[in-house]
Amino acid sequence: MRLLRARPEVLPLIAATLLGAFLAFQVQPVISKAVLPWFGGSPAVWTTCMLFFQVLLFGGYLYAHWLTTAVPCRYQGLLHAGLLALAVASLPIQPAAAWEPSGARPPVPYLLAMLTVHVGMPYFVLTSTGPLVQAWMAQRTSTGGHSHNSVYRLYAFSNIGSLSALVSYPFLVEPRLAVDGQSVLWSLLFCGFVLLQGLLAVLLSGNREPAAGFAPRTHGSQASLPAARPSRRRRANWLLLPALASVMLLAVTNHVCQDVAVIPFLWVLPLSLYLLSFIICFDRPGWYQPRWFAATTLGLVVAIGLVHQTPLADWMLLDAGLHLALLMSVCMVCHGEAARMKPHPARLTEYYLMLSAGGAIGGLLVALACPLLFTTYTELPLGIGLATALAAAVWIGYRGGSDTRASLRHRMRFDLRGVRRCRPALAAVGLLTAWLLAEGGPANVLASNRSFFGVLRVVDLGDCIGMMHGRTLHGLQLEGAAAQRPTAYYGPRSGIARVLTAIGERGPLRMAGVGLGCGVLASYGRAGDTCDFIEINPGVIELARQHFSFLKASPADVQCIVGDGRLVLQRQATEPYDMIVLDAFSSDSVPAHLLTREAMDLYRRRLADQGVLVIHVTNRHLRLPPVVHRLAEDAGWKSALLRAPLDVDAHALASQWMVIADKANPIWQAATLADAEWPAPETWADAPLWTDQYHDLLSVVRLRSRS
DSSP: OGGGGSOGGGHHHHHHHHHHHHHHHHHHHHHHHHHGGGGTTOTHHHHHHHHHHHHHHHHHHHHHHHHHHHSOHHHHHHHHHHHHHHHHHTOOOSOOGGGOOOSSSOHHHHHHHHHHHHHHHHHHHHHHHHHHHHHHHHHHSOOSHHHHHHHHHHHHHHHHHHHHHHHHIIIIITTTSOHHHHHHHHHHHHHHHHHHHHHHHHHHHTOOSOOTTOOOOOBTTBOOOOOOOOOHHHHHHHHHHHHHHHHHHHHHHHHHHHHSOOOHHHHHHHHHHHHHHHHHHHHOGGGOOHHHHHHHHHHHHHHHHHHHTOOOGGGHHHHHHHHHHHHHHHHHHHHHHHHHTOOOGGGHHHHHHHHHHHHHHHHHIIIIIHHHHOSSOTHHHHHHHHHHHHHHHHHHHTGGGOOTTSOHHHHTOOOHHHHHHTHHHHHHHHHHHHHHHOOOOOTTEEEEEEETTEEEEEEEOSSEEEEEETTEEEEEEEOGGGTTSOOBTTOTTSHHHHHHHHHGGGSSOEEEEEOOTTOGGGGGOOTTOEEEEEESOHHHHHHHHHHOOHHHHOSSEEEEEESOHHHHHHHOOSOOEEEEEEOOOBTTBOOGGGSSHHHHHHHHHHEEEEEEEEEEOOOSSBOOHHHHHHHHHHTTEEEEEEEEOOBTTTTBOOEEEEEEEETTOGGGGOGGGTTOBOOOHHHHTTSOOOOSSOOOGGGGBOSSOOO
16 A cells, blocks of 8 residues: 555554554454353344444544534643543453343343443444544545545554454454453453554644644645545435445345354344445545446346355355355445545534444444334345445446546536436336345235244145244144144154153153244143243244144243353253243354353253253354354263254155263163264364364354265
8 A cells, every 4th residue: 555655754643543443343253253152143133233333433423523623732642642541441342141131121222232331432432543543644644635535544554453353353362262362362452552642632632733624734835635425315325324334244245154154253244245335436536347247247246146046055055155256346435436426524523424434324224223123124125225225326327438548527527417317217126126135925824923033934835834034944734633743843653752752661751942933842741741941032932832733732830031051951940840941043053152161061061860862953154063062072971963864745854863862871771772873983073173262163064065
């Protein structure tokens, strides 16, 4: 970058910008992973965290705008240094165990409050760094075009620091550092940042030049012209374009995590593409070719529409890849147009304030408004519809300036009148696209609800009804006389059925089921049995009771407890269980905190002397059996894998269950486990040993299903 050839006194400003941005975006996956287990591994944890960070980003930019426009320059540094000291006093960032939610509190406000207490002040000062440093730099560098470009290139440095933080987390930080270690390292780096930023602030306090409304210093006879007041239309574009990019970022992240797995890599990948578009548009504006990116956006929308009509599971990764490519293309259009409209540096903090406000509006819409207004993820097709209309408008608007031999200024000339004449057609194209892509699901949806934990549907499948979470089936129930027959993953040949047959000979059972689904497991209950279902999503319990009869028809004593499985088991003071069944899914992945060394210790304490742990490991994208075998071996237990084939007549799906128990447990002599697959050392020796401090889901992600 040409900015690196700037005068030496500018280098500390560059260093502060890079480090501040790195820490601001490194803290997002660090704190999100720390609290993810407390909320059942839901993708909404990341969406809610993103909302918090986007709103606080707006707050930091608002503070920077106020400080550089309303506070005399000689006091700015002293005031900011005091704020930095308060941020250090609020460390550490990792919540203590006392913050573990009980399950009765609404998760969104509770999570936002937790984030405010632990990372609010440090993140606030970090977000203000970029605009503050650029405003200070504008007071110290040369004037004219070179000053204008250099100041805005510093924004590219900010995004490079942010992107470096995101890319390094899943590949360097998460695999090598425990959660506590990540928090400690971040806090130490933050203290170093405070020293650097504090030194700059103190040096600034001695500068008596006017603040952001200043006329920059002149060189020779050249003086900067006063900054023109931006029009309302330009200000509206500063706000609305980033808002659309933010909506697409969060909607695509939700979509990808729901269908694949809730892992930091799939959090940071969309956000990295989002930041990459900022870097390109602000540091290399010539790389932004409006018509090319508009055409790419339109082509990707068509491709997504074709894949959308193919409900095969094998297309899911292709679908995710197309959505990520669309996100990058849309962000290039939105941020490219916003960068094209950037003002004179004298309006710099106002410009960044509007950009951050747009991002916060997008976050509020996706994280708060859409769950209240819609019962499905409607924001994704709506966002794609708006992006389609925008891409078509850009294609039309730049049509007259397509000559690549012309100057950049001529090629970037936008024909607003031509676009205005096409507004009805553009609106129709956007609405039609949103309607065609709307995730309404099948026409025979009996009920649907959306909450912090995702979208649930009860679907009429003809001779049975099913509960679905996204594209994942969570149980089936037949109609008529066969209504209480176990189905789906609980069929008569399934692993759980065979274990229950073996252990049921002992007499009445006490059983805990972590994850309810539609309650198929209750169909195995007998008179005298006790079945405690622990379910983190109250919506699942509501639909299971209203539309399925497994719970109320079971002869066993059935109870439903709201909360995370581990937290509830930790707090229970009841008698030990004869069996604990783990079938807790977050879309199509088992929450990792249920498969750690500490979790296995908890299960041992909550099981009776001859108790059995059974885990459902059927999964399209995560290869979990080696992890479970490794955990069992570490705990001194014996483990086996039980497979069941697809049985269409019995409405039973192919499934994989694992049974874990003490090596002396009599269940290992049961005839129903005769065909169990015993693990060879090579199947689990290289598997990761997950703990509460270290569990890397990326290490078990598989691109294709394997037996």
